Amino acid sequence: MTPTRTRQRHEHRAPVAVAVLVNLALSLFLPDEVLFFPSWVVPVLGVLLLAPLIVFNPRRLTRETTWSRWLSFALAALLTVASQLTVIRTITELLGGHADGAAVLLTALQVWVSTIIVFGLVYWELDRGGPVARRRPELWASAEADFQFPQETDPKTADWRPVYLDYLYVAMTNMMAFSPTDTMPMTVRAKMIMAYQALSGFILLALVISRAVNIIS
Numbered sequence: 001m002t003p004t005r006t007r008q009r010h011e012h013r014a015p016v017a018v019a020v021l022v023n024l025a026l027s028l029f030l031p032d033e034v035l036f037f038p039s040w041v042v043p044v045l046g047v048l049l050l051a052p053l054i055v056f057n058p059r060r061l062t063r064e065t066t067w068s069r070w071l072s073f074a075l076a077a078l079l080t081v082a083s084q085l086t087v088i089r090t091i092t093e094l095l096g097g098h099a100d101g102a103a104v105l106l107t108a109l110q111v112w113v114s115t116i117i118v119f120g121l122v123y124w125e126l127d128r129g130g131p132v133a134r135r136r137p138e139l140w141a142s143a144e145a146d147f148q149f150p151q152e153t154d155p156k157t158a159d160w161r162p163v164y165l166d167y168l169y170v171a172m173t174n175m176m177a178f179s180p181t182d183t184m185p186m187t188v189r190a191k192m193i194m195a196y197q198a199l200s201g202f203i204l205l206a207l208v209i210s211r212a213v214n215i216i217s
Contacts, residue, residue: 017054026113053068072130095207117171119171120168149166149182166183174197175201
């Protein structure tokens with residue numbers, strides 16, 4: 001979160017594209033026991049949704065249309081639904097205790113990382129109308145903030161704008177601490193999404209620890 005980041009410089013495409021590709025790659029290596037559909041389905045659909053977005057804004061997020069906005073929402077929705085279905089199946093496997101211990105723990109780690117990436121994407125798309133809108137001074141000033149970063153309260157960093165990695169950090173700290181840290185949710189929808197993420201992360205972590213103890217003993 002560098003204070004020199006200003007609204008005049010549009011956000012780079014690379015970090016979020018890499019994060020999405022990592023998420024899609026992780027889903028390819030998940031075992032069939034935690035999948036509701038073949039492992040190739042989500043990666044193929046994800047690439048089909050991501051490719052036109054990269055073509056539209058190949059380097060920096062400077063433009064936005066109705067179709068590109070809906071395409072971004074569709075990508076976030078696809079990854080979110082797939083991630084949460086996998087979380088449910090992973091929790092079921094952990095509760096059942098029938099799968100190989102080491103394999104199910106590795107799967108839980110993959111799901112944990114994937115969940116952080118996905119919720120970072122959701123927060124990034126949600127806050128103040130998305131990445132393109134946040135760089136427009138008139139929209140930044142008028143739009144209701146879903147998240148308040150500490151840089152926003154400092155007059156010295158008044159021109160600072162968050163990027164995907166900032167929202168990824170929010171998702172990671174929420175997944176680990178089960179609560180906001182330096183960035184506060186300001187709207188009901190942001191609070192509810194963060195609460196759901198924290199709850200699912202807590203359940204997953206508690207079951208992983210319990211399973212690990214059983215394996216050791």
